Amino acid sequence: MRCFMPEGCPKIEAISVTLEELETVRLVDLLELDQEAAACYMGISRKAFRNALMNARKKIAAALVYGM
Numbered sequence: 720m721r722c723f724m725p726e727g728c729p730k731i732e733a734i735s736v737t738l739e740e741l742e743t744v745r746l747v748d749l750l751e752l753d754q755e756a757a758a759c760y761m762g763i764s765r766k767a768f769r770n771a772l773m774n775a776r777k778k779i780a781a782a783l784v785y786g787m
Contacts, residue, residue, distance in 0.1 A: 734782045740775035743768060
């Protein structure tokens with residue numbers, strides 16, 4: 720498990736991103752695939768893909784904004 724924490728930040732609640740959530744972000748935000756192609760690549764439904772992507776983005780946003 721990797722942990723990213725701002726320097727000098729007191730220990731606070733950690734946020735866990737699953738491998739599936741991380742893969743959705745990689746496919747859409749880094750490789751710039753559309754959600755339908757990315758879902759097909761992962762072998763999951765488009766709805767399941769979208770849910771995982773939204774969960775991941777929410778967690779990442781919270782981590783960045785709140786330093787978690």
